[in-house]
Amino acid sequence: MKMAHRSAFRHGGGTAYLFLLPWLIGFFGLTLGPMLGSLYLSLTKYNLLNAPRWLGLANYRQIFTADDYFYRSLAVTFKYVLFSVPLKMIFALLVALALNKGIRLLGIYRTVYYIPSLLGGSVAIAIVWRQIFAGDGLVNHFLGLFGIEGPAWISHPSYILSTIVTLSVWQFGSAMVIFLAGIKQIPADLYEASQVDGANKLRQFFKITLPMLSPVIFFNLVMGIINSFQVFTPGYVIGDGRGGPVNSTLFYTLYLYLKGFSFFDMGYAAALAWIMLIIIGGFTSIVFVTSKFWVFYGDGREGK
């Protein structure tokens, strides 16, 4: 009896692993393997075309001590993350709240607002953005109606990052859909009870909606941080593809790409990639560690 049970267990496990095999092969061959490869390359001088030459930690040392571009690209990326993540989440939340007011044809609105999220990362949209914000583009024509002469948004180092942030905020759709689902999960009796107690709308929002939504906010925040740190396409397409003007679009990933593929220094680029991994990991874990203070699961796990 016992034997039969065990064999059935092993049998089941084997089949499971067999079915997992394609994924496992993909994971080891296409994810873990290349990652280890890049870890090795980060310790070498590798110009893409000749065999790598062992350097030890020299790449890392140079990055931290003698690379001006490294700090500049970090600064640009941080600035972008700092603006785009909160703005996008606030915007998504506001739209979700508006859509939750019981308007008709909700499904259509939800779909329409979701579309930018699907398109936003593409090169085509980045090019459209370029046109809209160009010196003689749509935005400046609009401002011209009020007699305002707008600057060349995409070719001035002080403004170009803000147009890229706008592009990211415009892709609020996926965060919005998740918020909307979260809002719909909040039991209506909480609102009814608070209404009886005389709470106004604003108080309801801060005391009920936000705490009940905190797991969703947590999820959106983590995904937002991870995605924004890896921003590449808008910098490459809206900027001049070399980080210009004046390094104002030199996102970390763009710098990494230039180092590896344009400047023939793949070892250095691999080292940059590992530093990025550690930075993203660091920020994500900060969010996770602090989450116990502000995320409310409503299932008794909170409130310690």
Add this chain to the structure above:
Amino acid sequence: MRRHLGVGMMALLLAGTTACSGGSGNKENAGAAGGGPETSVDQVELRIMWWGDQKRADRTNEALRKFEEKHPHIKVIGEFAPSSGYFDKLNTQLASGTAPDVFFLGGNVIDYSEKGVLLDLQPYVDKELKLADMDKAMVEYGTLDGKLVHISAGANARGMAINTELFKKAGVPVPADGWTWEEYSRISQEISKKLGKGYYGTYNFTVEGMDIYLKQRGKQLYDMGQGKLSFEEQDAVDWFNYWNDMYKKGGIVTPDLQVSNPPGDTSKSLLVTGKVAMSLIPSNQFTAHQNLIQDTLTMVQVPRGPKGTGVVFESSQGLSGYAKTEHPKEVATLMNYWVNDPDAARILGSDRGVPVTSKMRELLMLDASAQEQIVYDYTNRVSEATLKEPFAVSYNPPNFTEFSKLAETAVQEIGFGQKSVEQGVADFYNGALQIFGSTP
């Protein structure tokens, strides 16, 4: 039974994945496999890649079809990319071992020859590849470290393209060869002033003109033999100051316009839209510019310095073979067609520069259009000038991409007012020392 089914399905799945990966892995070699023993006809497939616009692509593809007609056993697949992304693409393909059999390179040929990825064409000379008619200097240009790795596809000389219509409107006479930088600056300001808002005398050519300026002073960007920077910081200070003064006096395009409408992009260049009167261009780009604007353009030599103009009639770009190509003979045949075949010359024209063999040059000059005549006339004047005041042909220094980004950033930092000229140049010079000091 269920277990057998599971294993069977697994095996099937696995077979599927390996078959797929095998298929994609062999894609580049598909042509090669076609040339194997199992097919009777010795069919060969070549890939070639170049940079440029759609017009160039149309011409090039037409020339390739003609080549296939003449060599029925060779099939050529063309790929192209705009110049901005071309080298990133090529580098990626070289790194993964999937580079085309033939690709175009410019002055950066040295970057690739150093890394040993270019095919040595010497064994095919006088067999598949005939160079008897080719200019000696061009053969030498393509010979690096004793190996022939590059066949020039055209020669050009940089010069000032001038919109004569804007000069007429401003009431300024079109300058003649032999003018100086002072005159250039004065004329630019005059045109900007007379034509009013939105019109400019010239683009900012601090970066593009730097090597010319240094040569005019008897120096150069980089000494290939000694492997180091070959100018002083003071040279750079003078040069940057010259442009900054001109900018302050209103003679040149504003920095943000230079970013959004870079001079090198014919589809956006303000020369083409009739807003800028003078632009430094390679002579082979002249017709491309003229085709896009009604106003009549002409070409004048760049302003001269103490030692002359510093501009040489030299290779604009050329063909190199991939060291790992499986069909070196066919690669050589294709290159031979490119430089020696009258049909190729007629189809390709002088889009990549004036042909490098005397016979093809004569052929094209016979039925040159008025615009092309301007280019031939201009390059002849440059050739004559360099007879009196010779300058060495120059390759791009190694790490040139990194260097030009550095220089461009410095110009923009100064232009957008983020740094003073002194500070900007100091940072630029130190950065340049660092870039050229690093060995590949």
